[in-house]
Amino acid sequence: MIAKVSRGRHLGGLLRYLFGPGRANEHIDPHLVGAWDTGWLPEGVFAADLEQRGGLARLARMLDAPRVAHDMPVNGGHVYHVPISLPSDDGRLSDATWRKLVHEAVVSMGFQHCRWVAVHHGRSAQGNDHVHLVVNLVDEHGQVVNTYRDWPRWRRWCRWTEQRMNLTPTAPAGAGRKATSRAExxxxxxxxxxxxxxxxxxxxxxxxxxxxxxxxxxxxxxxxxxxxxxxxxxxxxxxxxxxxxxxxxxxxxxxxxxxxxxxxxxxxxxxxxxxRSHPLSARPDITAAQQLRFHLDAATDELRGYLQQSGHTAEHWHAAAQDVANLTVIAANWNPPLSLVADHLAMAAQPPQRRDERLRTLGVVLPTIVEAGYLAVASGPLGLLMATLIFTIFALVTALIAAIEHYQIHASAQRHVAQAHRWLSMQPAAHTAPVPETLESTPQPKVTRSPTVSSQSRRRLPPALQLRRASPQQHRAPRR
Structure with a gap:
C-alpha cells in the first residue's frame, strides 16, 4: 500500500478531475466511499445532488466552508490530496473496506476535525485499486492541522495496514522494482x-x-x-x-x-x-549435454537439502528462488513463454525489506542449479533436454512452495510463486519424468554445415548460444 501526498488550493478543480474521465479514461465509476458527512455517501440525503448540475460545486463549497468562514490563509495550500493505492496483485477492495480504511487513516493523521471526502473510481491505468483522499486542512475551529513529518506517519500507517490485512508489503525506496510510469x-x-x-x-x-x-x-x-x-x-x-x-x-x-x-x-x-560466488567449472571428459543431465538430476535434492538446513531464514528462501528464476530465464531462450514464469519467480525472490549487507549479498546459494543454467547455454536444451528442464523447474518450484509455511514467506511472494507453479502445471513435460540417461550415453553426432543450412540454423538459435558456436572449420563434413 502506497500513499502519495500533494498540496494545492483549488478544491473545485480537483473534484472535477476525480469525478471526470481521467487522463486515460480510467475513471469508470467515480463515487464517494467516505466523507466527513455521511449524507454525501451513495445512501445519504445529498447523494442525488452529485448527479445533478452544480452538485460538485456545492460539495466543493461545503468542503471549503471552514477556511472561507474563518478567512484562514494556508502556506502551501489548504487542499490536502492523498491517493492511497494497492499493488495490482491485491485485487480490488470493497467500498465498505475502503470506507473503514479511510476513516482509520483520517483519525491516525489527526484529520478527524476536518472536512474530507474519499473518491473511488476504479483501477488505475496500471491495474492498481486505489482511492483519493481530499482534506481541507482548516478544521471546524479555524485551526490549520499540523502536517509536519506527515510522510513517515503515512508510511507507518500503510505498513500497519499491510500487516493486519495480509496485503502485499511495500519495501522501502529502491527495493523491488520501480513501477512503470503513465508516460512510459x-x-x-x-x-x-x-x-x-x-x-x-x-x-x-x-x-x-x-x-x-x-x-x-x-x-x-x-x-x-x-x-x-x-x-x-x-x-x-x-x-x-x-x-x-x-x-x-x-x-x-x-x-x-x-x-x-x-x-x-x-x-x-x-x-x-x-x-563472484560462482563455484563450479565444466568437466572436459563429458559433453555439455551430459553434464546438464547430471546437474538437473541433482538439482531438486540440492534445493530440498538447502531449505532444510537449520539456521536459514526467509532471506535464504528468497536467494534460492533467485537461482531458480535464473535457470528459468535461460530456458526461456528456447521456450519464450517461460519468461513469464521467470518474471514471477524473480519477483518472489525479492525480500519485502532490506536486511543487513550479508543477507543482501548472499550470491549463489544453489551452485548445481546455477551451473545447470550455464550448461544449458552451452548444450542447447532442445527435444528431450527441454522436457527435462521443464520437469526439473516444476519440481524446484514445488519445493519452494512446500517451504513457504516454514519460512513464513510474505503474501506477495506466495502469489508470484503460485502463479509460476500454475503455469508450469499446465505443461505436459512437468508431469512426465524424462527417460534416464547415463553419462556414457551415445555422444552427439557431428554437425554438417552448408551455407544454406548454416544461416537458417543460426536464426533458430538463441543469441546466447550463437556466441558459443564453434568456428566453421570445426564443423566441416568428414572426409570419405
Missing part, C-alpha cells in the same frame, strides 16, 4: 508496442545476467540483444553501476534506465556478488 505506458501505445521499454529491458537484462559470469560477459550479452548500455564509474575509475536503453528505428536510445530501477536484484553490486 502512453509512449508505448503511441508507438504501437504491446510492452513498455521498462518491461522489455527487465526481461533482457535478467536473461543477460543469468547467462554471464563476469561484467564483460554481461555487457557482451546486452550488446548481442541489441541493448545500448552505459557503464557508470566512480572517481577512481571503478565500475559501480550501469544504465541500459532500447533503440528506435534510427538506432538512437529511447529511454535510459538504471539497472537497479528495473529490479533490485539487477543492480550491479548484486550481480557482482553472484558472479
Amino acid at each position: 505506458i502512453d509512449r508505448a501505445r503511441r508507438e504501437g508496442r504491446h510492452v513498455t521499454d521498462r518491461y522489455e529491458l527487465r526481461r533482457v537484462v535478467h536473461s543477460a545476467a543469468a547467462h554471464a559470469r563476469t561484467e564483460l560477459e554481461f555487457f557482451e550479452q546486452l550488446r548481442t540483444h541489441g541493448v545500448r548500455f552505459r557503464p557508470r564509474t566512480d572517481r577512481a575509475g571503478r565500475l559501480i553501476g550501469y544504465s541500459v536503453a532500447l533503440t528506435d528505428d534510427h538506432r538512437r536510445p529511447r529511454l535510459w534506465l538504471a539497472g537497479s530501477s528495473l529490479r533490485r536484484d539487477l543492480s550491479l553490486p548484486r550481480l557482482q556478488a553472484r558472479w
